[in-house]
Amino acid sequence: MSGNDxxxxxxxxxxxxxxxxxxxxxxxxxxxxxxxxxxxxxxADEAAYLDRYxxxxxxxxxxxxxxxxxxxxxxxxxxYTSKLAATDGITxxxxxxxxxxxxxxxxxxxxxxxxxxxxxxxTKGDWDNG
Amino acid sequence: MAKIVGGYxxxxxxxxxxxxxxxxxxxxxxxxxxxGYEWSRKWIEEVKPDVVxxxxxxxxxxxxxxxxxxxxxxCAAEYAPADEGWGARPVPTxxxxxxxxxxxxxxxxxxxxxxxxxxxxxxDHGLTVPLSLAFGQPHAWPCAVxxxxxxxxxxxxxxxxxxxQFGKAIRKAIESFPHxxxxxxxxxxxxxxxxxxxxxxxxxxEFDQRFLDLLVNDPDAAAAIPHVDYLRDAGSxxxxxxxxxxxxxxxxxxxxxLHRHYHVPASNTAVGHLVLExx
Ligand SMILES: [Fe+2]
Numbered sequence: 001m002s003g004n005d006x007x008x009x010x011x012x013x014x015x016x017x018x019x020x021x022x023x024x025x026x027x028x029x030x031x032x033x034x035x036x037x038x039x040x041x042x043x044a045d046e047a048a049y050l051d052r053y054x055x056x057x058x059x060x061x062x063x064x065x066x067x068x069x070x071x072x073x074x075x076x077x078x079x080y081t082s083k084l085a086a087t088d089g090i091t092x093x094x095x096x097x098x099x100x101x102x103x104x105x106x107x108x109x110x111x112x113x114x115x116x117x118x119x120x121x122x123t124k125g126d127w128d129n130g
Numbered sequence: 131m132a133k134i135v136g137g138y139x140x141x142x143x144x145x146x147x148x149x150x151x152x153x154x155x156x157x158x159x160x161x162x163x164x165x166g167y168e169w170s171r172k173w174i175e176e177v178k179p180d181v182v183x184x185x186x187x188x189x190x191x192x193x194x195x196x197x198x199x200x201x202x203x204x205c206a207a208e209y210a211p212a213d214e215g216w217g218a219r220p221v222p223t224x225x226x227x228x229x230x231x232x233x234x235x236x237x238x239x240x241x242x243x244x245x246x247x248x249x250x251x252x253x254d255h256g257l258t259v260p261l262s263l264a265f266g267q268p269h270a271w272p273c274a275v276x277x278x279x280x281x282x283x284x285x286x287x288x289x290x291x292x293x294x295q296f297g298k299a300i301r302k303a304i305e306s307f308p309h310x311x312x313x314x315x316x317x318x319x320x321x322x323x324x325x326x327x328x329x330x331x332x333x334x335x336e337f338d339q340r341f342l343d344l345l346v347n348d349p350d351a352a353a354a355i356p357h358v359d360y361l362r363d364a365g366s367x368x369x370x371x372x373x374x375x376x377x378x379x380x381x382x383x384x385x386x387x388l389h390r391h392y393h394v395p396a397s398n399t400a401v402g403h404l405v406l407e408x409x
Contacts, residue, residue, distance in 0.1 A: 005358050006357070006358050006361045006362065008362075009329070009361055009362050009366075010328070010329055011327050011328030011329030011330075012324065012326070012327055012328075012329050012361070012366050013326065013327055013366075014285050014361060014366060015283065015284060015285050016285040016286070017285075020195065020284055024195055027190075027194070027195055028194065028195060028196075030190075031190060031194045031195075033215060034190075034191070034212075034213060034214065034215055035213075036213070039215075069327055069328065072326055072327055077190070077283065077284075078325050078326035078367075079189045079190040079283055080190050082215070082325075083190070083214075083215045086214070086215030086216055087215065091145075092144065092145065092325065092397060092398065093145070093397045093398055095325075096325055096326075096330035096331060096398050097330075099326060099327050099328065099330050100327075100328055100329075100330050100331060101328065107331065110331055111331055111333075111394075111395040111397070111398065112159075112395065114333060114335075114394055114395075115322075115331050115332060115333025115394055115395055115398075115400070116324075116329065116330075116331040116332045116333065117332075117333075117334075118332065118334040118336075118337070118363060121329055121332060122362055122363070123362075
Protein backbone atom coordinates (compact mmCIF):
# COMPACT_ATOMS: atom_id res chain seq x y z
CA MET A 1 0.00 0.00 0.00
CA SER A 2 1.56 3.28 -1.04
CA GLY A 3 1.28 6.58 0.81
CA ASN A 4 -1.21 7.61 -1.82
CA ASP A 5 -4.00 5.26 -0.79
CA UNK A 6 -6.22 8.36 -0.63
CA UNK A 7 -6.47 8.27 -4.44
CA UNK A 8 -9.19 5.67 -3.95
CA UNK A 9 -11.54 8.19 -2.27
CA UNK A 10 -14.34 9.14 -4.68
CA UNK A 11 -15.24 12.73 -5.61
CA UNK A 12 -12.27 14.17 -3.73
CA UNK A 13 -9.03 15.94 -4.66
CA UNK A 14 -6.42 15.67 -1.92
CA UNK A 15 -4.27 18.81 -2.06
CA UNK A 16 -0.94 17.03 -2.02
CA UNK A 17 2.48 17.97 -3.42
CA UNK A 18 1.53 17.15 -6.99
CA UNK A 19 -1.67 19.22 -6.89
CA UNK A 20 0.08 22.09 -5.13
CA UNK A 21 2.93 22.26 -7.66
CA UNK A 22 0.49 22.22 -10.54
CA UNK A 23 -1.88 24.74 -8.99
CA UNK A 24 0.51 27.32 -7.60
CA UNK A 25 -0.36 30.23 -9.93
CA UNK A 26 -4.05 29.37 -10.03
CA UNK A 27 -4.20 29.43 -6.24
CA UNK A 28 -2.11 32.60 -5.95
CA UNK A 29 -4.53 34.30 -8.37
CA UNK A 30 -7.40 33.28 -6.08
CA UNK A 31 -5.43 34.49 -3.06
CA UNK A 32 -5.15 37.96 -4.61
CA UNK A 33 -8.95 38.22 -4.47
CA UNK A 34 -8.76 38.52 -0.71
CA UNK A 35 -8.29 42.25 -1.30
CA UNK A 36 -11.30 44.33 -2.29
CA UNK A 37 -9.40 46.39 -4.87
CA UNK A 38 -8.26 43.22 -6.63
CA UNK A 39 -11.79 41.80 -6.64
CA UNK A 40 -12.93 44.98 -8.39
CA UNK A 41 -10.09 44.91 -10.93
CA UNK A 42 -10.75 41.25 -11.72
CA UNK A 43 -14.49 41.74 -12.23
CA ALA A 44 -13.86 44.81 -14.42
CA ASP A 45 -11.69 42.86 -16.88
CA GLU A 46 -11.22 39.19 -16.06
CA ALA A 47 -9.00 38.28 -19.02
CA ALA A 48 -6.61 41.18 -18.46
CA TYR A 49 -6.40 40.46 -14.74
CA LEU A 50 -5.62 36.78 -15.40
CA ASP A 51 -2.70 37.81 -17.62
CA ARG A 52 -0.84 38.68 -14.42
CA TYR A 53 -0.77 35.01 -13.43
CA UNK A 54 1.14 32.51 -15.58
CA UNK A 55 -1.35 29.69 -15.31
CA UNK A 56 -2.02 27.10 -18.01
CA UNK A 57 -4.61 27.67 -20.73
CA UNK A 58 -6.74 24.92 -19.15
CA UNK A 59 -6.61 26.55 -15.73
CA UNK A 60 -7.42 29.94 -17.21
CA UNK A 61 -10.43 28.52 -19.03
CA UNK A 62 -11.64 26.77 -15.89
CA UNK A 63 -11.53 30.12 -14.06
CA UNK A 64 -13.30 32.05 -16.83
CA UNK A 65 -16.05 29.42 -17.10
CA UNK A 66 -16.25 28.96 -13.31
CA UNK A 67 -15.76 25.22 -13.65
CA UNK A 68 -15.17 24.64 -9.93
CA UNK A 69 -14.38 20.92 -10.04
CA UNK A 70 -12.05 21.41 -13.00
CA UNK A 71 -10.14 24.07 -11.03
CA UNK A 72 -9.67 21.52 -8.24
CA UNK A 73 -8.59 18.83 -10.70
CA UNK A 74 -5.98 21.21 -12.11
CA UNK A 75 -4.43 21.92 -8.73
CA UNK A 76 -6.80 24.43 -7.18
CA UNK A 77 -7.51 24.16 -3.48
CA UNK A 78 -10.98 24.78 -2.10
CA UNK A 79 -9.84 27.42 0.41
CA TYR A 80 -8.41 29.36 -2.54
CA THR A 81 -11.14 28.78 -5.11
CA SER A 82 -13.73 29.79 -2.51
CA LYS A 83 -12.24 33.30 -2.70
CA LEU A 84 -13.22 33.39 -6.36
CA ALA A 85 -16.68 32.18 -5.34
CA ALA A 86 -16.86 34.96 -2.74
CA THR A 87 -15.96 37.46 -5.46
CA ASP A 88 -18.99 36.19 -7.37
CA GLY A 89 -21.15 36.44 -4.24
CA ILE A 90 -21.50 32.66 -3.85
CA THR A 91 -21.58 31.31 -0.28
CA UNK A 92 -19.59 28.27 0.79
CA UNK A 93 -22.72 26.15 1.02
CA UNK A 94 -23.90 27.11 -2.45
CA UNK A 95 -20.43 26.50 -3.85
CA UNK A 96 -20.50 23.01 -2.33
CA UNK A 97 -23.90 22.41 -3.90
CA UNK A 98 -22.64 23.47 -7.35
CA UNK A 99 -19.65 21.10 -7.11
CA UNK A 100 -21.90 18.15 -6.28
CA UNK A 101 -24.22 18.92 -9.20
CA UNK A 102 -27.22 19.38 -6.87
CA UNK A 103 -29.40 22.47 -6.80
CA UNK A 104 -28.97 24.60 -3.69
CA UNK A 105 -32.25 23.64 -2.05
CA UNK A 106 -31.70 19.92 -2.56
CA UNK A 107 -28.20 20.24 -1.13
CA UNK A 108 -29.44 22.22 1.86
CA UNK A 109 -32.13 19.60 2.46
CA UNK A 110 -29.53 16.83 2.30
CA UNK A 111 -27.44 18.62 4.95
CA UNK A 112 -30.48 19.17 7.17
CA UNK A 113 -31.26 15.46 6.90
CA UNK A 114 -27.78 14.59 8.22
CA UNK A 115 -25.54 15.13 5.22
CA UNK A 116 -24.09 12.71 2.69
CA UNK A 117 -23.67 9.35 4.44
CA UNK A 118 -20.34 7.53 4.48
CA UNK A 119 -21.96 4.26 3.39
CA UNK A 120 -21.70 4.07 -0.37
CA UNK A 121 -19.24 6.97 -0.50
CA UNK A 122 -16.07 5.40 0.88
CA THR A 123 -14.28 4.17 -2.23
CA LYS A 124 -14.32 4.71 -5.96
CA GLY A 125 -15.63 1.15 -6.20
CA ASP A 126 -18.68 2.20 -4.17
CA TRP A 127 -19.47 4.82 -6.79
CA ASP A 128 -18.86 2.52 -9.76
CA ASN A 129 -21.25 -0.03 -8.32
CA GLY A 130 -23.80 2.57 -7.27
CA MET B 131 3.25 29.35 38.13
CA ALA B 132 0.98 29.25 35.11
CA LYS B 133 -1.56 26.42 35.12
CA ILE B 134 -3.70 24.76 32.47
CA VAL B 135 -7.18 24.70 33.96
CA GLY B 136 -9.23 23.38 31.07
CA GLY B 137 -9.53 22.24 27.48
CA TYR B 138 -12.13 23.53 25.04
CA UNK B 139 -12.64 21.86 21.67
CA UNK B 140 -14.99 23.16 19.03
CA UNK B 141 -15.67 23.26 15.31
CA UNK B 142 -14.93 26.68 13.81
CA UNK B 143 -17.40 26.78 10.90
CA UNK B 144 -17.37 30.25 9.24
CA UNK B 145 -21.19 30.22 8.93
CA UNK B 146 -21.39 30.07 12.75
CA UNK B 147 -19.54 33.39 12.83
CA UNK B 148 -21.95 34.83 10.28
CA UNK B 149 -24.94 33.65 12.33
CA UNK B 150 -23.55 35.37 15.44
CA UNK B 151 -22.60 38.56 13.59
CA UNK B 152 -26.03 38.80 11.93
CA UNK B 153 -28.01 37.96 15.11
CA UNK B 154 -29.44 34.71 13.71
CA UNK B 155 -28.60 32.49 16.68
CA UNK B 156 -32.26 32.13 17.73
CA UNK B 157 -33.44 31.03 14.29
CA UNK B 158 -34.67 27.42 14.14
CA UNK B 159 -31.73 26.38 11.94
CA UNK B 160 -29.15 27.77 14.37
CA UNK B 161 -30.78 27.42 17.78
CA UNK B 162 -29.75 23.76 18.30
CA UNK B 163 -26.17 24.60 17.31
CA UNK B 164 -25.83 27.39 19.88
CA UNK B 165 -27.84 25.68 22.64
CA GLY B 166 -24.93 23.31 23.13
CA TYR B 167 -22.58 26.20 23.93
CA GLU B 168 -24.63 27.78 26.71
CA TRP B 169 -23.20 25.54 29.40
CA SER B 170 -19.62 26.27 28.36
CA ARG B 171 -20.24 30.04 28.17
CA LYS B 172 -20.99 29.91 31.91
CA TRP B 173 -18.13 27.51 32.54
CA ILE B 174 -15.51 29.77 30.98
CA GLU B 175 -16.98 32.78 32.76
CA GLU B 176 -16.39 30.99 36.05
CA VAL B 177 -12.99 29.61 35.11
CA LYS B 178 -11.86 33.13 34.12
CA PRO B 179 -8.76 32.28 32.12
CA ASP B 180 -6.06 34.94 31.89
CA VAL B 181 -4.94 33.46 28.60
CA VAL B 182 -6.49 31.14 26.04
CA UNK B 183 -4.07 29.19 23.85
CA UNK B 184 -5.93 28.57 20.59
CA UNK B 185 -4.88 25.77 18.24
CA UNK B 186 -6.48 26.54 14.90
CA UNK B 187 -5.68 26.64 11.22
CA UNK B 188 -5.37 29.47 8.80
CA UNK B 189 -7.52 29.02 5.65
CA UNK B 190 -5.38 30.71 2.99
CA UNK B 191 -5.61 34.00 4.85
CA UNK B 192 -2.41 35.00 6.67
CA UNK B 193 -0.48 32.22 4.96
CA UNK B 194 -0.72 31.30 1.30
CA UNK B 195 1.30 28.87 -0.78
CA UNK B 196 4.23 31.31 -0.45
CA UNK B 197 4.89 30.09 3.06
CA UNK B 198 3.45 26.96 4.68
CA UNK B 199 4.57 26.55 8.29
CA UNK B 200 3.46 23.29 9.88
CA UNK B 201 3.26 24.90 13.33
CA UNK B 202 3.29 28.72 13.63
CA UNK B 203 3.13 30.26 17.10
CA UNK B 204 1.86 33.83 17.44
CA CYS B 205 4.13 35.93 19.65
CA ALA B 206 2.64 39.31 18.67
CA ALA B 207 0.96 41.88 20.92
CA GLU B 208 -2.14 41.93 18.73
CA TYR B 209 -3.81 40.31 15.74
CA ALA B 210 -6.37 41.93 13.46
CA PRO B 211 -9.41 39.90 12.30
CA ALA B 212 -8.96 39.32 8.55
CA ASP B 213 -11.05 40.05 5.48
CA GLU B 214 -11.47 36.57 3.99
CA GLY B 215 -13.25 37.77 0.87
CA TRP B 216 -16.56 38.83 2.45
CA GLY B 217 -15.17 41.70 4.60
CA ALA B 218 -13.66 41.36 8.10
CA ARG B 219 -15.85 40.00 10.93
CA PRO B 220 -17.05 42.75 13.29
CA VAL B 221 -15.19 41.34 16.28
CA PRO B 222 -12.63 42.95 18.59
CA THR B 223 -8.91 42.96 17.86
CA UNK B 224 -7.26 39.94 19.45
CA UNK B 225 -4.65 40.78 22.07
CA UNK B 226 -1.75 38.41 22.48
CA UNK B 227 0.53 37.59 25.38
CA UNK B 228 4.04 38.04 23.98
CA UNK B 229 5.82 37.17 27.22
CA UNK B 230 4.14 33.79 27.67
CA UNK B 231 4.17 33.11 23.93
CA UNK B 232 7.92 33.66 23.68
CA UNK B 233 8.45 31.53 26.74
CA UNK B 234 6.49 28.71 25.06
CA UNK B 235 8.42 29.19 21.79
CA UNK B 236 11.78 28.84 23.52
CA UNK B 237 10.66 25.91 25.63
CA UNK B 238 9.19 23.82 22.80
CA UNK B 239 12.08 24.51 20.41
CA UNK B 240 14.55 23.30 23.03
CA UNK B 241 12.20 20.33 23.41
CA UNK B 242 12.86 19.65 19.70
CA UNK B 243 9.61 21.00 18.22
CA UNK B 244 11.00 23.27 15.50
CA UNK B 245 8.15 25.74 15.19
CA UNK B 246 7.82 28.99 13.27
CA UNK B 247 7.57 32.22 15.29
CA UNK B 248 5.11 34.81 13.98
CA UNK B 249 5.11 38.49 14.93
CA UNK B 250 2.71 39.85 12.34
CA UNK B 251 -0.38 37.96 11.30
CA UNK B 252 -4.08 38.47 10.70
CA UNK B 253 -6.42 35.87 12.14
CA ASP B 254 -9.34 34.30 10.29
CA HIS B 255 -12.56 32.51 11.27
CA GLY B 256 -10.54 29.53 12.47
CA LEU B 257 -9.55 31.59 15.51
CA THR B 258 -12.32 34.15 15.85
CA VAL B 259 -15.33 31.80 15.62
CA PRO B 260 -14.22 29.78 18.69
CA LEU B 261 -13.69 33.05 20.61
CA SER B 262 -17.22 34.17 19.69
CA LEU B 263 -18.66 30.81 20.79
CA ALA B 264 -16.81 30.97 24.09
CA PHE B 265 -17.24 34.64 24.94
CA GLY B 266 -20.18 35.96 22.90
CA GLN B 267 -20.01 39.51 21.55
CA PRO B 268 -18.03 41.63 24.03
CA HIS B 269 -16.49 44.99 23.12
CA ALA B 270 -13.11 43.51 23.98
CA TRP B 271 -12.12 39.86 24.42
CA PRO B 272 -11.93 39.14 28.17
CA CYS B 273 -8.47 37.57 28.08
CA ALA B 274 -5.23 37.38 26.13
CA VAL B 275 -4.99 34.92 23.24
CA UNK B 276 -2.00 32.96 21.99
CA UNK B 277 -2.65 31.58 18.48
CA UNK B 278 -1.03 28.40 17.24
CA UNK B 279 -1.67 27.97 13.52
CA UNK B 280 -1.35 24.39 12.25
CA UNK B 281 -1.11 23.58 8.56
CA UNK B 282 -4.02 21.33 7.61
CA UNK B 283 -4.58 22.77 4.11
CA UNK B 284 -1.49 21.50 2.29
CA UNK B 285 -1.27 17.72 2.53
CA UNK B 286 0.23 16.29 4.66
CA UNK B 287 -0.65 17.98 7.94
CA UNK B 288 1.40 16.88 10.95
CA UNK B 289 0.45 13.39 12.15
CA UNK B 290 -1.99 12.92 14.98
CA UNK B 291 0.81 11.57 17.12
CA UNK B 292 3.03 14.58 16.43
CA UNK B 293 0.16 16.85 17.46
CA UNK B 294 -0.41 14.91 20.68
CA GLN B 295 3.29 14.98 21.57
CA PHE B 296 3.52 18.67 20.74
CA GLY B 297 0.59 19.30 23.09
CA LYS B 298 2.57 17.63 25.86
CA ALA B 299 5.53 19.93 25.17
CA ILE B 300 3.19 22.93 25.28
CA ARG B 301 1.91 21.78 28.66
CA LYS B 302 5.47 21.58 29.98
CA ALA B 303 6.18 25.04 28.57
CA ILE B 304 3.09 26.71 30.02
CA GLU B 305 3.44 25.10 33.43
CA SER B 306 7.05 26.29 33.70
CA PHE B 307 6.11 29.95 33.18
CA PRO B 308 7.00 31.64 36.47
CA HIS B 309 3.89 33.80 36.90
CA UNK B 310 0.51 32.83 38.32
CA UNK B 311 -1.83 32.56 35.40
CA UNK B 312 -4.82 30.46 34.37
CA UNK B 313 -4.74 29.06 30.86
CA UNK B 314 -7.44 27.28 28.83
CA UNK B 315 -6.26 25.43 25.72
CA UNK B 316 -8.56 25.41 22.69
CA UNK B 317 -8.50 22.78 19.94
CA UNK B 318 -10.57 23.82 16.94
CA UNK B 319 -11.78 22.64 13.53
CA UNK B 320 -13.65 19.57 12.35
CA UNK B 321 -15.70 17.60 12.86
CA UNK B 322 -16.52 15.48 9.81
CA UNK B 323 -16.99 17.62 6.72
CA UNK B 324 -16.04 17.85 3.09
CA UNK B 325 -16.24 21.20 1.32
CA UNK B 326 -14.97 20.22 -2.10
CA UNK B 327 -15.80 18.37 -5.30
CA UNK B 328 -18.50 15.79 -5.95
CA UNK B 329 -18.44 14.25 -2.47
CA UNK B 330 -19.04 17.59 -0.66
CA UNK B 331 -21.49 17.36 2.20
CA UNK B 332 -20.09 14.15 3.67
CA UNK B 333 -20.93 13.74 7.37
CA UNK B 334 -20.02 10.75 9.53
CA UNK B 335 -21.46 10.85 13.06
CA GLU B 336 -20.11 7.39 13.95
CA PHE B 337 -16.56 8.51 13.17
CA ASP B 338 -17.06 11.74 15.08
CA GLN B 339 -18.47 10.15 18.25
CA ARG B 340 -15.76 7.51 18.26
CA PHE B 341 -13.15 10.24 17.86
CA LEU B 342 -14.63 12.15 20.81
CA ASP B 343 -14.58 9.02 22.96
CA LEU B 344 -11.00 8.19 22.05
CA LEU B 345 -9.84 11.76 22.48
CA VAL B 346 -11.12 11.78 26.04
CA ASN B 347 -10.23 8.26 27.17
CA ASP B 348 -7.57 6.88 24.86
CA PRO B 349 -5.68 9.73 23.21
CA ASP B 350 -2.91 7.41 22.02
CA ALA B 351 -5.46 5.49 19.98
CA ALA B 352 -6.87 8.75 18.59
CA ALA B 353 -3.33 9.86 17.75
CA ALA B 354 -2.75 6.64 15.80
CA ILE B 355 -5.54 7.35 13.30
CA PRO B 356 -3.78 7.64 9.91
CA HIS B 357 -4.45 10.60 7.65
CA VAL B 358 -6.19 8.46 5.05
CA ASP B 359 -8.84 7.47 7.61
CA TYR B 360 -9.70 11.11 8.28
CA LEU B 361 -9.77 11.93 4.56
CA ARG B 362 -11.93 8.95 3.69
CA ASP B 363 -14.22 8.64 6.73
CA ALA B 364 -14.41 12.22 8.07
CA GLY B 365 -14.19 14.01 4.70
CA SER B 366 -11.23 15.80 3.16
CA UNK B 367 -11.59 18.80 5.50
CA UNK B 368 -12.34 16.60 8.52
CA UNK B 369 -8.58 16.13 8.82
CA UNK B 370 -8.64 19.39 10.82
CA UNK B 371 -9.40 17.12 13.79
CA UNK B 372 -5.68 16.47 14.28
CA UNK B 373 -5.61 19.90 15.93
CA UNK B 374 -7.80 18.63 18.77
CA UNK B 375 -4.94 16.28 19.66
CA UNK B 376 -2.64 19.23 20.42
CA UNK B 377 -5.20 20.44 22.97
CA UNK B 378 -5.57 16.92 24.38
CA UNK B 379 -1.82 16.52 24.80
CA UNK B 380 -1.68 19.80 26.72
CA UNK B 381 -4.20 18.54 29.30
CA UNK B 382 -2.09 15.69 30.65
CA UNK B 383 -2.72 11.95 30.79
CA UNK B 384 -6.14 11.87 32.43
CA UNK B 385 -9.02 14.22 31.94
CA UNK B 386 -12.59 14.56 33.09
CA UNK B 387 -15.18 15.25 30.39
CA LEU B 388 -17.33 18.10 31.67
CA HIS B 389 -19.44 18.76 28.61
CA ARG B 390 -20.15 17.38 25.14
CA HIS B 391 -22.27 18.69 22.30
CA TYR B 392 -22.76 17.29 18.81
CA HIS B 393 -25.05 18.58 16.10
CA VAL B 394 -25.52 18.21 12.33
CA PRO B 395 -25.44 20.46 10.38
CA ALA B 396 -23.91 23.90 10.45
CA SER B 397 -23.68 24.74 6.77
CA ASN B 398 -21.56 21.85 5.36
CA THR B 399 -20.22 20.63 8.68
CA ALA B 400 -20.85 18.47 11.75
CA VAL B 401 -20.44 20.57 14.88
CA GLY B 402 -18.62 19.01 17.82
CA HIS B 403 -17.77 20.56 21.16
CA LEU B 404 -16.04 19.25 24.29
CA VAL B 405 -14.99 20.80 27.59
CA LEU B 406 -12.33 18.91 29.50
CA GLU B 407 -10.67 19.36 32.84
CA UNK B 408 -7.25 17.95 33.74
CA UNK B 409 -7.41 15.37 36.57
FE1 LIG C 1 -11.30 25.13 9.27
